[in-house]
Amino acid sequence: MLVVDLLLCALALAGAVPVVVLAAQILASLPPLRQTPVAPRRPSLAVLVPAHDEAGLIAGTVAALHAGLRPGDRLLVVADNCADATAATARAAGAEVVERHDSARRGKGYALDHGYRHLAGTGLPETLVVVDADCALAPACLDRIARLSAAHDAPVQAAYRLDPPPRASASLRLATVATVVKQIGRPLGGHRLGWPCGISGTGFAVPSRLLGLPNGPSLANGHLAEDLKLGLDLALAGHPPRFCPQAEVRSVLPAGAAARRTQQTRWEHGHLSLILPYAGALARGALRRGDARLAAMALDLCVLPLVTLALAEAGLVALGAAWRGLGGGAAPLLVSGTSLALLILVLGMAARRWGAGLLGWRDVAAVPGLVAGKAAILLRFVGRRQTEWVRTERAGEGPPR
CATH class of the missing domain: 1.20.58 (Methane Monooxygenase Hydroxylase; Chain G, domain 1)
Structure with a gap:
């Protein structure tokens, strides 16, 4: 007994x-947010936009990002395994475009690596900023995260806000709040406690040299949570990411149930698969180096x-x-x-x-359905774990490819 x-x-x-x-x-996240001074030096930068079949969105994204560029900056769209007019549309909107066709190596990580290698061969800037094709990052926010990254020689993640689609159901509103807590509330609280944060995959800046270090992190991978993995690898290499709550990158949650399930499965299976290999490595690194930031990242990963x-x-x-x-x-x-x-x-x-x-209080009625959906995702992780990257369906499209 x-x-x-x-x-x-x-x-x-x-x-x-x-x-x-x-x-x-x-x-720690409860007090209101206060603005902080902008770091003084603005580095040269390239904005890297991975895009897979995003012809309907890419022109607007390129136009919004162009407003934050300065002479000498670059805006590179990686048209990755596209079967539509993404490349032509991005070029017409004024972006530099490189195309990648590799059906065996699918996933955002490979697209980012392809774009990085193209930039490295044609003039790598000081800072690389990654923005997804379906996201909006205001010029002032682009400037802020680039300056902060240069000032601390570290990756910097903007607050990633996912808004609910028009006429969202109660379950979608609940999912929106859960996502805001994950992407903004928890990182903000950790930031105020002096902890690093994870990388959310969009709206982050990183000094270019950190991606080219010997034995450093590699962008080229097909992991479901390639963004989270990159942040953990950078932390183990001695460069834990910082959170910048004063800068926001925005997108919209997918409205369709199938698209939302695809997105949740990718996020949660990716996260769960990283806990065992990385929590121990971060804890050992914290003890070996005497770096409490790595211990904080290990604890955060286990939530x-x-x-x-x-x-x-x-x-x-x-x-x-x-x-x-x-x-x-x-x-x-x-x-x-x-x-x-x-x-x-x-x-x-x-x-x-x-x-x-x-x-609202009536939204509580949607909790059982949300719980049932998450339970199904967990059961899939145990019995039939997702391992391949699948693009999330956009509004008005067919099934994800």
Whole structure:
């Protein structure tokens, strides 16, 4: 009995760690945001836009980015395995374009690597900024993250805000708030605690030299979470990413249920697959170098997506209750129950802070469906994990390719 009690207590305590980390991030994110001075030096830069079949959006993206460029800057669109007029449309809009055709090596990481190598062969600028083809980054925000990256010689991630589509359902509004908490609330709280952040894949700046270091991070990979992986690799190489809450890159959540499921599956399977190989490496790096920033990144990586974390905590409570019912000790149930209560409290605080104007009390009725969808994604990770990159369907398109 005692051995099982200790094992279940250890499991409950392990489950409480990500809840405590999340609570610290959410509490630190609650105060209003304040503007900070802009770093003094503006580096030369290239904006790299990976685009796969984005003919309908790329002209608007190029036009918006052009407004933030200065003489000597470059705007490069990588038309990656496109079957439409993305390349021609981007050229007509005034972008430099390079095309890539490789059906065996699919994924955004390969497109970024192709663009980086093209820039390296024709005049690499000091700073590389990555913006997805379906995103908007204001000129002032482009300038801010480039300056901050140069000032700290480190990657810098803008706040990635995903807005709900017009006439969004309750489940989409809930998903929007969960995404805002993940992409803005938690990084902002971590930033105020002095922690690094992850890379969100769009709206980030990185000194070009960091991508060409011997034994440094490689862009060329087909991982589902190539953005998160890049940030972790840069951190292990001694350059943890910084968060810039004063700059925002914006996009819109996919409206279709199938498109949303594709996006969620890619994000969550990608995240989960990185926890085991990278959490330990970051912890060892923190001990070896005496760098608490790596330990903070390891803890942040272990915080599961919100609904997934809630399901895990509820499972631990059920396990503790079952053990108590069989005559075991009360400690596992007490620890897991306290952890779940803290999580519910924190989620309520996050919804109030980051869901203002998005959520109403009636939206709570959509929670069971959201939980069921996330449970299905988790089951797929266990039994039939997604490993290949799949593009998210845009509004008005057919199935993702």
